[in-house]
Amino acid sequence: MLLHFTKMHGLGNDFMVLDLISQKVRLRPEQIRRLADRHFGVGFDQLLTVEVPTTPDADFRYRIYNADGSEVENCGNGARCFAVFVHDRKLTNKNRLQVETAGGPLILLINDKGLVTVDMGVPRLQPDLIPFAAEHQAISYPLEVAGQSLEVGAVSMGNPHAVLRIDDVAHAPVAELGPQIENHPRFPKRVNAGFLQVVSRNQGRLRVFERGVGETLACGTGACAAMVYGRLQGWFDSRVEMQLPGGHLQLEWQGEGHPVMMTGPAQKVFEGHLHL
Numbered sequence: 343m344l345l346h347f348t349k350m351h352g353l354g355n356d357f358m359v360l361d362l363i364s365q366k367v368r369l370r371p372e373q374i375r376r377l378a379d380r381h382f383g384v385g386f387d388q389l390l391t392v393e394v395p396t397t398p399d400a401d402f403r404y405r406i407y408n409a410d411g412s413e414v415e416n417c418g419n420g421a422r423c424f425a426v427f428v429h430d431r432k433l434t435n436k437n438r439l440q441v442e443t444a445g446g447p448l449i450l451l452i453n454d455k456g457l458v459t460v461d462m463g464v465p466r467l468q469p470d471l472i473p474f475a476a477e478h479q480a481i482s483y484p485l486e487v488a489g490q491s492l493e494v495g496a497v498s499m500g501n502p503h504a505v506l507r508i509d510d511v512a513h514a515p516v517a518e519l520g521p522q523i524e525n526h527p528r529f530p531k532r533v534n535a536g537f538l539q540v541v542s543r544n545q546g547r548l549r550v551f552e553r554g555v556g557e558t559l560a561c562g563t564g565a566c567a568a569m570v571y572g573r574l575q576g577w578f579d580s581r582v583e584m585q586l587p588g589g590h591l592q593l594e595w596q597g598e599g600h601p602v603m604m605t606g607p608a609q610k611v612f613e614g615h616l617h618l
């Protein structure tokens with residue numbers, strides 16, 4: 343079978359995007375892993391698929407698979423690329439889209455400067471919804487990692503995030519602590535590990551060791567989770583520019599019970615075909 347795909351990225355977090363409305367294929371985890379490989383495959387952080395919705399109020403179903411083949415609940419950078427993709431493929435002409443994900447509904451808004459704003463939904467802070475093993479909900483939690491007692495925030499944007507405040511992202515122990523946090527037993531579904539430097543009340547710098555991938559150039563849900571944690575700690579105001587290695591995102595959150603709004607770019611790189 344000949345499969346058409348589009349390669350895209352959001353701030354260097356890169357994706358293979360498949361229109362599974364006009365083409366039909368089911369990829370097994372080992373096929374996804376092979377396609378994700380940057381030498382033997384297309385090479386990507388996540389595979390995104392565009393599918394028909396299963397709920398009446400959604401325009402599309404949006405599914406996300408990490409490079410390790412695991413299907414996950416949300417991808418913020420991917421959501422912006424999703425909006426540009428469905429327009430590019432003429433699957434819709436609406437500038438306001440509701441998409442269903444395994445982590446809940448997202449609203450995608452394409453603006454006239456080619457940027458996309460995503461209503462990322464209301465962050466979940468209750469430990470059992472993250473999921474995270476803790477006696478009770480708190481702003482931060484002690485976490486024993488590599489013989490160190492870290493203080494982390496735990497936030498779900500549909501997908502789980504642990505956020506650690508550090509002094510300088512340039513020297514953050516991402517490679518050393520990232521894998522150990524990702525696989526920490528208190529996160530039964532594993533977790534994305536964010537390393538946050540607070541620059542000012544409206545600026546942060548972030549690196550993310552992503553679950554199922556490793557460190558990426560940007561993580562949209564990670565930026566939202568870091569902003570939520572920082573605001574709960576009183577470090578951030580309601581609007582934050584989050585600087586990631588691949589570029590910056592504009593974030594807005596009015597507090598508990600409100601959705602996080604994320605605005606940023608989405609780029610198409612090339613189109614291709616592959617024989618399955």
Ligand SMILES: N[C@H](CCC[C@H](N)C(=O)O)C(=O)O
Pocket residue numbers: 355387388406408414415416417418419420501502534552553554555560561562563564
């Ligand atoms: N690795 C994440 C999924 C992709 C998130 C990231 N690429 C984003 O932009 O939000 C997870 O396992 O939950």
